[in-house]
Amino acid sequence: MDGTVLIADDDRTIRTVLTQALTRAGCRVHATGSLAQLSKWVEEGRGDLVITDVMMPDGNGIDRIPAIRDMRPDLPVIVISAQNTIVTAIRATEAEAFEYLPKPFDLPDLMSKANLALSRRPRKSDPVPEPLPAPREAADPAMPLIGHAPSMQALFRMVARVLNADLPVLIAGEAGVGKTTIARSFHELSDRRGNGLAFVTSADAGDEAVARAGEKARGGTLVIENPAGFDAAAQARLIGLIEALESGPDRASAPRIVATTGPDPQADVASGRLRSDLYYRLAGVTVSVPPLRARVDDILPLAAHLLARAAAQGLPERGLSDEASAALRVHPFPGNVRELENMMRRLALTASGPQISGTEMREALNQQAGMRMPAPASLGASMTGAPQNGLDQAPAIPMPAANARLSDSVEAHLQRYFDLHGDALPPPGLYDRILREIERPLLQVALDATGGNQLRCADLLGINRNTLRKKLTELNIEVTRRRKLM
Known part of the structure; x- marks a missing residue:
């Protein structure tokens, strides 16, 4: 590796580690804790690569x-940051940074990126890039899309790359991973954010509702929630x-069309729940959102973020004790x-002190184990539970315990559906x-329980057998080998 590297980071330890590693690799290094000093070096013509904190x-x-590019258009910049949010990744991409790496970064990975940047230094005859657009304004710091895990950083980079493309986007993942929040981010962080944003759920899939949503989203973004949950007629209307x-x-x-779906949309196509021609219209780019259990290192930063947001909304300020964090x-x-x-909102409200204790956390976890989290249902959309405010969603409502009345569960789903529409x-x-939403699953479960015997x-x-047959036809419930009409 050959070249001069300029490092700007206010953490002395990081400056020391990077200086030693790059020097051993054969580079010359200038390190500072000041952006002003970095700019001075760039203006003087020093350096073949910049590595800077945010x-x-x-x-x-x-x-x-932008100022660095004005002075030295051919100088690559690698951004490193502890602000591990989708906004940081998008802003680094928009600024045309050579690479963005979250802290704590993998040193061999950073060295590899630095070597690549130095090896790609343009010749003097290379054309000067066009000026950068103005930096993005008003990014929402409360947005819960944060994560250091490689899977989340890969997701952030993917979103940043296709944010302003005209391709439709399919966001796949389990219930509760934040698919609706990501769908909103494709609108609120894109060039379309000044135009309409509309949602279509299976409960809003009539001819007039679909047409109204398409009109409201003109020039903006149309989000289709869980299209596999739509009946065949509604899927045809979407097409x-x-x-x-x-x-x-x-x-x-x-x-722009953005759709949310379960973790395996191709399985939905194979099972017949999702029309293949609709799937291919929606899956211009597929973004997979990892489950929380696949990014354990993100749990504590997310918990701290959610507690801070709860405090900003008027709940008591809380922190996590070491014992609570371990649990x-x-x-x-x-x-x-x-x-x-x-869980964090509940503990922010019920904890006895400023630090949530291990006992309180274990009690909350035990209580959570007895609560049924909602699947991606047609009545509500896949939601993160954050307040509907900018990129955030409506307040999460804990689902009733498994032994609760059916009416309690229905009420919780209905509340989520109303919350999705905001004001x-x-x-x-x-x-x-x-x-109609309740009737369809009732008939399907009853048919399964009776082995498809209509009588x-x-x-x-x-109900009368003829009434059942009529409802099956009206609801377009497919006739299978186990569901033969009599």
Whole structure:
């Protein structure tokens, strides 16, 4: 490795480690804790590579990149940061940083990136890049999309790369991982953020509702929640809407399509739950969101972030004791970030002191084990439970315990559905849509329980067999080998 590297970081330990590693690799190194000093070196013509932190005492490293490029267009910049959020990754990408690495970074990985940057130094005859656009304004620091885990950083980089592309996006993941928040980020952090954002759920899948959503999202973003949960007629309407938006006279102002789905959308296609032609229209780019158990090192930073956000919303300020932190790290979190959000809000309210104790944490975990986290249901969308405010979602509502009444579970799902619409009301016709949503799974479960025997199923439900047949036709419930109409 050959070249001069300029390092700017306010952490003396990091400056020392990088200086020693790069010097051993054959580089010359100048290190500083000041962006002003870094800018002076760049202006003097020093350095073949810059490695800079983001949050510095005298400024922001990403904000300094345009000035560096003005002075030295051919000087690559590697950004390192402890601000492990999707906003940081997007801003580093927009500033055309050579690479972005979260702290604590893997030293061999950084050395490899530095070697690549030095080896790609442009010749003097290379064209000068176009000036950078103005830095992004008003990024929401409360957005819960944070994570140092490699899987999350890969997700952030993917989002940053396709943020302003015209391709449709399919966001896949388990319930509670934050798919709706990521869907919102594709709108709120993109060039479309000044235009409309609309959601379509299976409860809003009528002709008029779908058309209204498409019109509201003109020039902006249309989010389709769990299309595999839509019935066949609704999926056909979605295909018609997408075709009309892409080929109609107003296609120049067509919204971007972003859809959320379960962890394996191709399995939904194979099972017939999701039409293949709809899937291929939605899966221009597929973004997979990892479950929380796959990124254990993110649990404690997320918990601290959620407690701080709860305090900002008026709940008592809390921290985690070492014993509480240890208990939290080993919990499997089947409900993912949504479950963690519920737990942190509850502990912020009920803890007896400023530090949540190990006993309080274990009691909360035991209580959580007896609570049923919601699956991605058609009534609500996949949500993180954050307040609907900028990129955040509506307040999470703990789901009733397994022995609770059915009405309690229905009420919780309905509340999530209303919360998804924020200050607005859901589209008209809610009564019939909700009854239809409940009726369909009731018939399906009853059919499965009776092995597809329509006479036994009708008797079980207490309705006439002809009425059952009519409802199966109306609800477009497919006839399988185990569900033969009599």
